[in-house]
Amino acid sequence: MTGFLGEYEVTLDPKGRFLLPAGLKKQLSEEDGSVFVVNRGMERCLTLHPMSSWRPIFERISQLNDFDPEVRSFRRFFLNGATTVELDSAGRVLIPKNLMEYAGLERDVVLVSAVNKVEIWSAPAYQQLFDAQSPADFSALAARVMVPQGG
Numbered sequence: 001m002t003g004f005l006g007e008y009e010v011t012l013d014p015k016g017r018f019l020l021p022a023g024l025k026k027q028l029s030e031e032d033g034s035v036f037v038v039n040r041g042m043e044r045c046l047t048l049h050p051m052s053s054w055r056p057i058f059e060r061i062s063q064l065n066d067f068d069p070e071v072r073s074f075r076r077f078f079l080n081g082a083t084t085v086e087l088d089s090a091g092r093v094l095i096p097k098n099l100m101e102y103a104g105l106e107r108d109v110v111l112v113s114a115v116n117k118v119e120i121w122s123a124p125a126y127q128q129l130f131d132a133q134s135p136a137d138f139s140a141l142a143a144r145v146m147v148p149q150g151g
Helices: 051-062 069-079 097-103 123-131 135-145
Strands: 007-011 017-019 035-040 046-050 083-086 092-094 108-114 117-122
Touching (some): 007 017, 035 051, 035 069, 035 097, 046 051, 046 097, 051 069, 108 123, 117 123
Antiparallel strands (some): 007 108, 017 092, 035 046, 035 083, 108 117
8 A cells, every 4th residue: 555755835737737746756656657536635625546545445435335325425525526637748637627626726735645645735725724723732632543442
């Protein structure tokens, strides 16, 4: 499985493309190649999944109970706008207009490593995340989520 580290500032061109930074390209496995799935994130951002990390997610969603209204609702939201994108010959990724609008992407964008995917944030929205949370808030959050399994 691919694992990403780092934070990268990029610029969208007028067509909605950005150059995938060399630092991220180096972290892709050979299996990942140049094909990704971009979709809406849980917050007002986008997620860029290499195919190796998208396939297990899609497989799991495919196995959910189609007769459960919550499953259908989740699928609609999570898969709404999910699009396969491929690096062009210059190493750029084209973000579909509807997804750019969802995430409020304009010119300045931040690519944020999120374990097996990359989050794509509008630079101002990403900065607001950190302006709204103090180091003490982060410390309390870490204490809640980093509890050992079974403990």
